[in-house]
Each structure stands twice: as structure tokens, then as C-alpha cells.
Amino acid sequence: MANMPASEMRLPPHLAHLLAARRLNTAKDALSLPKVELIAVLDAGLPTARAAVAHVSEVACPPCQTALALLEERMLGEGGRLATTLCGQDEVLCGGIPVGKLTEVVGPPGIGKTQFCLKLAMLAALPECYGSLNGCVVYIDTESKFSSRR
Structure with missing residues (x-):
């Protein structure tokens, strides 16, 4: 959402005009400035x-x-889930990883976090005919260790 154009933000007209006139075209442009600089701009x-x-x-x-x-959402079973294909994991997660939510995977080095996330990315991108979501995936690597070969 950081790249959302200011024109799509339904801002008050005077504010939208101010941002556009100062070439602050996206949410990121406006939010990345300290308030002192924003006042000046x-x-x-x-x-x-x-x-x-x-x-x-x-x-x-x-x-x-x-x-x-x-927790209430989980108990009611609301929202879609992406099955991990790991029976025990899916059972604990009430059917898999929540779809449309930001999920952070943490743990000690070498435990399989990267492999697990790559598997989930592949499962999410597969077509629906294979029991998947036919979706798009955003993979955020905070340590810059992503290997495209992998």
C-alpha cells in the first residue's frame, strides 16, 4: 500500500492538492518525510x-x-487458509496459514524457515486445479539471503 497513488487515497481536496503540487505522489512519499520536512515541503x-x-x-x-x-476469527474458522501439506502443522494452524494476512516465520538458524517459506510461496502460486490458490506471492527477505536458484 506504500505505493498507493495519492489520487486514490480519498484525501480531503485541499490536502490532495497540496501533496500533488509538491510531487508527493504516493503514501510512501508523504510518510517517509519527517514532520519538520513535511511542514517545509x-x-x-x-x-x-x-x-x-x-x-x-x-x-x-x-x-x-x-x-x-x-483468536475469535481462528475459532470461528473465518478467512481462507493455505494448507502447508504438513498434517501436524495444518492441524495446529487450524487448516494452514491465513490467506491475506501478514505472517512472520521466526526461529533459530538452520531450522528450515527459508525452505518452509519457499514451499508456501510455491503452494500459493500453483493453480487451483492442484488444490492451491493460483495467487501472487510477496516474499520479504529481511536478511538479504534470498537465492533465486533455490
């Missing part, structure tokens, strides 16, 4: 800069969910 006061950050953040950021809401 917008040539406006602190209240306007705060309003801009609040509006852009509200549109560009996913809604906050509490642990209780996630």
Missing part, C-alpha cells in the same frame, strides 16, 4: 502536516487487529 503548519500524516496513514496502513479478534 507543504509550506504549512504543524496541524496540516499532522493531518496529512494521519489521513495518509489511515488509508495506506492495514487495519489494526487485536490478539482476541484473531
